[in-house]
Amino acid sequence: MPVNQQLPVDLTVNGVRHHRTVEPRLLLSDFLRHELGLTGTHVGCEHGVCGACTVLLDGEAVRSCLMFAIQTDGHEITTVEGLAPDGAGGALHPLQAAFREAHALQCGFCTPGVLMTLVPFLRDHPAPGEREIREALSGNLCRCTGYQNIVAAVRLACDRSPSLRR
């Protein structure tokens, strides 16, 4: 397939439908960040290890640096911007609120990926133990926090918000 060929992609991101024509080799992470301007999804390694680029594909966590944009044709993506639609001045998602409360972020670069990993995890694991939380987090690298307060934030969110368990 020639690299400069353009293919159509039709997808829904944070509830908004987008139709674009893109190069087949365009990564989903670059598509979200540079085509749609959703720069909350971060890129830390481009080889699927650090987890900073994690987004939800039809509700499940995927690494957007390991997918091509055209693979998401017909699918639904949720990025960190979709967790709190009103932005920084609006209401935070309960997990985001717990992160602030527990000081679970420092530079904040890995945080969007961590949040998008935890959202489906908490949906599927209503009352996780420490071990389970740490295992769920083990695919997301954080250089600032030592993970301790991320674990604390998850517990806080579970204690406070039974809604996360839905």
Add this chain to the structure above:
Amino acid sequence: MTGPRRYVGERVRRNEDARLLTGRALFVDDVRLEGMLHVAFLRSQHAHARVKGVDVAAARRRPGVVAVYTAGDLGDFWRPGPLLVPPPPIPGLLFNSCTQVPLAKDKVRHAGEPLAMVVAESRYVAEDALEDMTVDVEPLPAVVDLEAALAPGAPLVHEHLPSNVAAHVVQRKGDYERARSGAHAVITRRLRYDRGAAAAIENRAVVAQWDPRAEELTVWDTTQAPIPIRNGLAGLLGLLESQVRVVAPFVGGGFGPKIMMFYPEELLVPWAAMRLGRPVKWSEDRQENFYATTQERGQIHDAEIALARDGRILGVRDRFLHDAGAYDPYGLTVPINSQCTLLGPYDIANYDSEFTAVFTNKTIVTPVRGAGRQHGVFVIERLLDYAARQLGLDRVEIRRRNLLRPEQFPHNHEILFQDSAPLVYDSGNYEPALDEALRIVDYERFVREEQPRLRAAGRHVGIGVVCYVEGTGIGPYEGARVTVEPSGRVRVATGVGTQGQGHFTVFAQIVADVLGVDVEQVHVITGDTREFHWGTGTFASRGAVVAGSACHAAAVAVREKILDLASHLLEAPKHDLELADGSVGVRGAPDSAVGLGEIARRANPLRGAVRPGTEPGLEATAYFGPERGSTANGVHAAIVEVDPETALVEVTRYVVVHDSGRVLNPLLVDGQIHGGVAHGIGNAFYEQLVYDENGQLLNASFMDYLLPTATDVPPVETAHRETPSPLNPLGVKGVGEAGAIPAGAAFAQAVEDALAGSGLEITEIPLSPNRLFELIAEAGAGARGR
């Protein structure tokens, strides 16, 4: 009116979090500009080679490529970078300054050194164009091993020098030889500490835009030091400093290397933006980061300690080699930190320290969290462990006997620190920190009950207890401007950049307390030279100490202005006024209170005169420059269990007692410590940059260079002690690196203790399971051979 609310010392939640949590914070790679071009760099595949030519003709012809530059295309702009930190004035010091160049010309000195720059319509096309280029090189034998580098006839990294010696430094206090001759015991070891990466999750990035009508250059840069970058770029590009605006927005972790000025990319992207008249962006990818972002920590120490019978240290001698990498733009900060930090919290009257910094064909070495301090701590703590064993003393007891006592402060160590000031500890109270750590980890019970019980059950558990100091908060200075807006909101602008430390909150706390306003009403701006353009940067655990003190001073000056105006307005003496809840009023007369916004409006009238001797507005700028750094200290205690079959180490407890003077925000201080310990665990067990004998880095990805994950880092138990620093009005000391510094020493002691009796000695970090397995096997063979 309620009394002023105190924020300093409280666990205040961060002002910056909402932006970061919702994905709305601006990082450099998020900058998108109309017509923006993208850059990729052609990098050397060889660690050491003569460059005979770079053929870029095909790349220039590729559709979508706008420009390709090699060293020859740079004209006068091609010149070696500045020496950032000249060495301290140590008598007899030898220093060979060899700084990096924007693009390699005749020779490459490390794998990954840039040779050419492609500017294209997209990053994808720019990377395609790299494949169009060919480089004609003559490979040279690489300088990799530190000792081989100094052998006669070794290939030379810099051929105009007689050898690969980058620096040679001797610092002495007392008379070590004399101390040694009277010693009861002399213990000697060779100790090694290998290289690691800073591995901030955000790679570096630079975006530059030249506005030809305003004649202004704007540069977004993931730097820890926006103001020096602004100054340097203005000089190199022939612009006024006011024509260059450098913005370090949110930066995704710094840990040291993001202050390495001037990276080739940091110079070339603005240069290309001006030349091409279009915005230009470069974002480092992770693999580039492993070659092109500075690294730290290869040292070999041959150290010796002389002791009295009772375990008191009579003197220490240390000879060490320090791996500088291919160039030495950062001077001697790292090895001098090692040299100074070795003295630790101990009373060491005689010290003889000599180091040789060595050029190698590896990525440049500059400070990474700890900045050489861990090496010094590792050496002295290991020596004390072997001394305790030889003298039949408890490891805690030998440390206790040597700690500096409270009445010995300020304590002058008589050698020069990295900031060129004498190494003088400002304040400290060391023994209580040790006792507190022992209490929390329950040392006595562990050693007397738990360890024997578990050992009897065949389990290998051990404990490590180590002490350290951390020189923090060095000068020269930082500044801040505090402004009360007519809305009543307060703006604080300071020059330091922020990489997650919580400056938006900590500086707001300091100012909120002085002005009696809500902390969320204080809006902090950092890292934008248009907002504040004097200062140096965020390094050496100095943000809260130096910039925090400047914020305090500026807030105090604004408070005086408020009181002056309010005194006039309310017809009350200043000492009867109080500031609280965003207002100023007469104490005991709540109805008199006037909002600070109203005072700000009156301070900037549209009619009438501003009274003589006053200035318009509620605004003040202040600077703070400490006489020298403040010395923090602490104790780490670790309990580990080792499986001798697999050499896996499980960290079961980790205790940190830290004294960083007055604690501004315990939530943030704990966070710094947690992250530092995780970094220290990485350095101790997982992280090692492996170079082969040709200088090729063999693990240049997160698949092979392992960072600790959530399952590798234990919960860290912290406690704070507060011995105020007399060197700044807040009484604070830095904390940014404390977690990382003693971890290697603590684990070495704990793992050795877990396998006590096996003859195992741990004299090197990192300690990967593979390496530990080998060491256990060697110790076993040694034990059988005896």
Add this chain to the structure above:
Amino acid sequence: MIVEGTFTFQGPREAVWDLLQNPDVLVKALPGAKRLVRSGEDRYEGVMRVGVGPVTAAEFAVAVAVRDKVPPQRYALDVDSKGAVGFTRGTARVELEALADGRTRLKYTAELQVGGKIAGLGQRLLDQAAKLMTRQGLEALNQELRTRLARGSAG
């Protein structure tokens, strides 16, 4: 990186020797080889396409010089290959031993320097990849040898 091993060909030593000196045969047998031509006396140039682990397959310009030739017993190869994702340089030694049963044992030892992206990203997999490619190439040559011998005996 050192790659070494032995391989037994189902045919006589002279036939194996001829095969190994024929670039047209080698280009078909070696995995990823796209072109291989004689550029001078005992010199060859070509293009290979190789990927290792996470490094996408990319083209390498290969130059080979044959020396120390003692037909049909042994020879050495100086190999120099370079591409956008890295380089390999080094020397390979090949020895052929005629076995009593009419087969030929080939012994090879290559000492290669690897640099660039393939060194940094593919290190874990490099040894395996090199072994695998060598094995595949030798199997293919053996197949070619059997075909030729069968054809020879038939004709």
